[in-house]
Amino acid sequence: MGALGTAAVARMERRLSWFRTMSAEDRSWVGLVAQSGVAAFVDWFKNANRGRPAITVEVFGTAPRELTRSVSLQQTVEMIRIMIEVVENQVDGLAAPGGEQQLREAVLRYTREVAFSSARVYARAAEARGAWDARLEALIVDALLHGDREEGLHTWGSALGWSRTPVLAIAGQVAEGEGDAMLDEVRALARRAGHDVLAGTQGERVVVVIGLGEQHGSDPMAAAAPLAGLFGAGPVVVGPPVPDLPSAGRSAGAAISGLRAAPAWPDAPRPVSAEDLLPERALDGDPAARRRLVEDVYRPLRRAGSPLLDTLAVYLEHAASLEATARMLFVHPNTVRYRLGRIADLTGFAPADGRGSFVLRVAMALGRLAERDGPAPG
Structure with missing residues (x-):
């Protein structure tokens, strides 16, 4: 028995390059x-009333569970094939006179059970890994939404093989009666597109965080569009891209805020960027959206001087009429037109x-309310 095991390992070292690179x-x-x-085969073969061999316990039970991470199922199949070859080559010398055929048939039956048991071992390991990954994904999504545990996000992401940037979050509703199935479809589609992906549910809400693959790194909406069809009815909101996973809480927060405010814009595209929902988010009480509108829209106009703000205010109050605005400001309509162009540029x-x-x-x-509450910007 020892000679057969040694011969099998020696043949693996000669024929399997990956085996030679394994740790001692x-x-x-x-x-x-x-x-x-x-040894288990010999014990089983000696029993005249032998039934199905208990492969998993007697064979794989000797190795630590971590070995399934070092040796893939395909590599296990290669090793089993080599073991069969070694034993079959020794059948004539091992079998009693006239018992060669009986031994060959027993070897084939036994190795078939070994193959099935190998698949079962790896299937159980994959199920355990999948369940752990799902729990870890839910933990990461929860941490991102609550803005805590940032120090652990790098470690948790690495445990899931996370490597891609930039990162963005997508929020929408669960498809009715399809919570777990929907998450599986979202993960599968995102990974086929080359993205890293995390997904979790919170009640009727789904949050998906993706690390953009190279193909869509510069076009987040194009990456999100194929996934939108897997969400349930209602809006699907895409948060802004951020540089890494620990920063993804900002994108997830914007996506969730946009999802809450999206009903105020019934004609919004699907998916819609959270940045395009800034006014609805601001009206819904999102302080981040209010700051963005003041900093990115109002204050550039304020710094450009009162003529632009005055023109915009009059133009909006007079139903977007160039002529009415020009009369109220005592300027030529072309001046109004020029100022409106400057407003769009800024x-x-x-x-x-x-x-x-x-x-x-x-x-x-x-912006006017912000100036009421503090000194006007210079």
Whole structure:
């Protein structure tokens, strides 16, 4: 039995390049498994009333569970094939006279059970790993939403193989009756697209965090669009990209805030960027959205001088009429047109556009309230 196990390990070293690169400890465990397999076969074969061999306990029970991480299922199949070859080559010398065929059939039956048991061992390991990964994903998503435990996010992400940046969050509703199945589909689709992915549910709400693959690194909305169809009915909101996983709480917070405020914009696209929902989020009480509108929209106009703010205020109050605005300001309509163009350049929102005028109106109101509560910016 010892000779057979040693011969099998020696042949693995000659034929399997990955086996030669394994640590000495793992190679010794593989050798022990091989010898245990041969010994278990002999004990089973000696029993005249033998039934199905207890492969998992008698063979794989000798190795630590961590060995399944060092040796893949495909590599295990390669090793089993080599073991079969070694034993079959020795059948003529091992069998009693006239018992060669009986021994060959027993070897085939036994090795078949070894193959099935190997698959069962790896399936159990995969199930345990999957359950652990799901719990860890839920823990990370919960930590991101609550803004705590940032110091552990790098470690937790590494445990899940997280490596890609930038990172963004997507929020939406659970498809009715499809919570776990939906998460599995989202993960599978995101990984096929080359993204890292975390997903978790909170009641009827789903939050998905993806590390963008190279193909979509510069276009977050294009990465989110295929996933939106897997969410339940209602809006799907995409948070802004952030540089790494510990920063993903900002993107998740913006996505959740946008999801709460999205009903105020019934015609919003699906998915919609949380940045495009800034006025709705501000009206819903999101302080981050209010700050963004004041800092990015109102204050650039304030610094540009009162003519732009005055023109915008009059233009919005007079139903976006160039002529009425020009009369009220005692300027030529071309001057109004020029100022409106400057406003669009400074803020990114055109006053003549319906959506743009709404964003500008909310930003102006918030800016005036901010000046009421503090000194006006210079």
